[in-house]
Amino acid sequence: MLNSDEALSVLQALRVYTYNGAYTAFEEDEKGSLEEGKLADMAVLSDDILSVASTKIRGIKIDQTYVDGRLVFDRSN
Numbered sequence: 001m002l003n004s005d006e007a008l009s010v011l012q013a014l015r016v017y018t019y020n021g022a023y024t025a026f027e028e029d030e031k032g033s034l035e036e037g038k039l040a041d042m043a044v045l046s047d048d049i050l051s052v053a054s055t056k057i058r059g060i061k062i063d064q065t066y067v068d069g070r071l072v073f074d075r076s077n
Contacts, residue, residue, distance in 0.1 A: 010049060010050055010054060010057070011050060014049065014050075018032050018033065019032035019033050020032070039068060039069075040066055040068060040069035041066060041067050041068065042065075042066050043062050043064070043065050043066075044062070044063045044064040044065075044066075045060050045061070045062060045063060046060055046061040046062070046063050047060045061075060062075065063075050063076070
C-alpha cells in the first residue's frame with residue numbers, strides 16, 4: 001500500500017494519462033492537450049474532476065464524448 005505522500009494528485013494523474021501518454025507515443029504535437037490544430041478527442045464530465053473529493057471521482061459520469069471534434073455520445077439523449 002502506498003503512503004499518501006507517494007500518491008499522485010488528481011492533476012498529476014490527469015497529465016500522466018493525457019499529455020504524457022501522447023508524449024511517450026511521440027504524438028504530443030497532435031494529441032494530449034486541448035489546443036488549436038490538435039485532434040479533438042475528449043470527454044465532458046458531469047463534475048469538475050479537480051474540485052470533487054477524490055473519493056467521489058469514481059461516481060463522476062461522462063456527459064458527452066467527442067472524437068475528431070464530433071459528438072459521438074450524449075448522455076442526455
